[in-house]
Amino acid sequence: MTAAAPMHHHEPHLIDRLPAVRGRVTANAPLANVTWFRVGGPAEVMFRPADAADLAGFLAGCPADVPVTVIGVASNLLVRDGGVPGVVVRLGRAFAEIAVDGGTADGMEIRAGAAALDLNVAVAARDAGIAGLEFLSGIPGTIGGALRMNGGAYGRELSDVVVSATALDRQGREHVLDRGALGLTYRHCAVPEDWIFTGATLRGHPGDPAGIGHRMHEISSARADSQPVRARTGGSTFANPPGEKAWALIDRAGCRGLMIGGAQVSEKHCNFLLNLGSATADDLESLGEEVRRRVYETSGIELRWEIRRIGVPAPGKTIPGSTP
Numbered sequence: 083m084t085a086a087a088p089m090h091h092h093e094p095h096l097i098d099r100l101p102a103v104r105g106r107v108t109a110n111a112p113l114a115n116v117t118w119f120r121v122g123g124p125a126e127v128m129f130r131p132a133d134a135a136d137l138a139g140f141l142a143g144c145p146a147d148v149p150v151t152v153i154g155v156a157s158n159l160l161v162r163d164g165g166v167p168g169v170v171v172r173l174g175r176a177f178a179e180i181a182v183d184g185g186t187a188d189g190m191e192i193r194a195g196a197a198a199l200d201l202n203v204a205v206a207a208r209d210a211g212i213a214g215l216e217f218l219s220g221i222p223g224t225i226g227g228a229l230r231m232n233g234g235a236y237g238r239e240l241s242d243v244v245v246s247a248t249a250l251d252r253q254g255r256e257h258v259l260d261r262g263a264l265g266l267t268y269r270h271c272a273v274p275e276d277w278i279f280t281g282a283t284l285r286g287h288p289g290d291p292a293g294i295g296h297r298m299h300e301i302s303s304a305r306a307d308s309q310p311v312r313a314r315t316g317g318s319t320f321a322n323p324p325g326e327k328a329w330a331l332i333d334r335a336g337c338r339g340l341m342i343g344g345a346q347v348s349e350k351h352c353n354f355l356l357n358l359g360s361a362t363a364d365d366l367e368s369l370g371e372e373v374r375r376r377v378y379e380t381s382g383i384e385l386r387w388e389i390r391r392i393g394v395p396a397p398g399k400t401i402p403g404s405t406p
Contacts, residue, residue, distance in 0.1 A: 096127050100169070101143030104132040113161045113170065116153075118222075119355075120314050121363040122161025123393060125170035133176040134250070134280050141278070142254030144169065150252070151392055152278045154197060154224035158231070158317040162393035162401070163363045173197040173226065177280060182210040189214075189285045191245060196226030196279045200233070203284070204298060213289025215243055220301040222317055226279040231388070232266040236301050240284075241266035247282040249273060256280075269321045269388055310348045314357035319370055320385040328385055329353040335376040342369040355389075364399055367391060371403035 097109050111128030114121055131137035144150060149168030153159060177197035184190065190212045194203045204219035220235040221228060228240045229247050246260050251274070265272020273279075320328040332338070332352040340347045341358075343365030348354040355366050374385045395401055 096148065096168070099145055099148065100127065100129075101140055103129065103140050104136045105140075106130040111170070113153075113156075113166065116172075117156040117159055117161055118314065118316055119160060119357050119361075119363070119366060121163070121357060121361060121366065123163050123165025123363075123396070125166045127169045129169050129171050130174050131171065131176070134256075137171065137173075137278065137280070138250050138254035138256065140171075140254070141250055141252060146252075150276065150278075152226070153392075154227045155199065155222075157222040158227060158389050160316065160363055160366055160389050160391045162367070162391065163396035163399070164394035166393040171278065173224075173278075173280075177226075178202075180206045182206065182212070183283065189287045191283055191285050193281060193283050194225045195281045196224060196229070198225050199223075200225060200228055207284075207286055208291050208294040208298060211289055211291050211294070212286035213294050214238075214286035215284060216294055216297040216301060219298045220305050225282050229264070229279045229282055230271050230273075231269050231390075232271055234269075236304070239266075239268075243284045243286060245283040245285050247279055249277040249279045252276045269386075308351055310350045310354050310356060313348070313354075314359070314361075315348065315354050316389045318353050318388050319355050320353060320374070321388045323383050323385065326383060331377045331381055331383060331385065332373055335373070335380040337373045337376055340369065340373065342372060345369040347373060362396075363393075364395060364402065368402040374403070 095109060097107060108128045111125045113125055150171060151166055152171045173196055177195040179195045180198050180203055181193045183193055192207055192212060200218040200221040200223055203225060204215050207215040217236045217238040221233045232240050244261055246258055247264060249257050251257060322328050329352040337347050338352050339349045344358045344361030345365035346356045346358055348356050355369055377383060377385050
């Protein structure tokens with residue numbers, strides 16, 4: 083007689099607790115390769131919904147104790163080295179559609195999914211002869227991200243052009259929110275953090291495509307001249323305090339070129355952090371916290387992070403700037 087082979091008990095995984103979906107679900111999904119900083123640990127589970135109905139069904143069936151985090155193209159995102167517990171939702175092509183709605187009495191409207199790149203929306207508006215959305219070409223991200231932080235650049239921000247937005251709450255119910263309900267202020271949105279934007283309607287005014295294109299070219303040139311656009315970086319690291327420029331405060335505090343590990347404050351624009359190639363998320367966040375400390379010491383002003391930081395530190399580490 084031969085001994086029975088030992089039984090292997092199936093270790094329960096978070097995936098086993100999630101509802102059935104049509105989209106793609108991946109355990110232990112790497113995130114560093116999708117972020118602009120190229121750092122960070124994995125998502126415990128990554129979910130790429132097939133469409134808005136798939137996302138709504140998932141949210142309705144997802145256990146309430148499971149954290150859900152949504153990411154776009156991760157241009158303004160720092161994922162900590164220990165990864166992101168729970169489910170990371172990444173919106174894909176089904177949420178990237180752009181459609182010109184035509185004219186209304188108030189102007190010309192364009193509808194864009196939350197995963198549509200800001201630049202692509204600006205290009206579609208130019209091609210349709212819709213002026214007023216050129217500033218979007220200077221924001222490296224998606225419409226969902228722009229809604230979440232009232233993204234702005236070159237004298238305008240999303241609150242100037244948004245008519246309404248659609249979002250799904252944590253139970254999967256859809257809400258259509260007008261401009262007032264979004265509660266947009268400087269780099270802030272009043273919509274609950276756990277709601278997921280799925281799209282927006284934006285309004286411009288009739289314009290000449292050639293003139294619109296010329297303005298977009300000016301913005302592109304200004305960005306290339308003043309920002310480290312070809313580096314492993316995020317967007318602006320800190321929001322501008324009232325009446326001040328974050329970069330000038332950082333410069334005055336002597337932080338231009340400051341380094342921790344493989345992370346550096348950009349020499350070209352002090353409000354950008356760079357991964358020189360070997361940085362960890364901890365290096366970048368520690369550098370940001372050191373910049374905040376020095377700015378507070380020299381000016382009495384507390385800088386507020388504009389870059390979104392998610393996830394947990396590597397084992398044995400604490401979040402920089404927090405009390406252990």
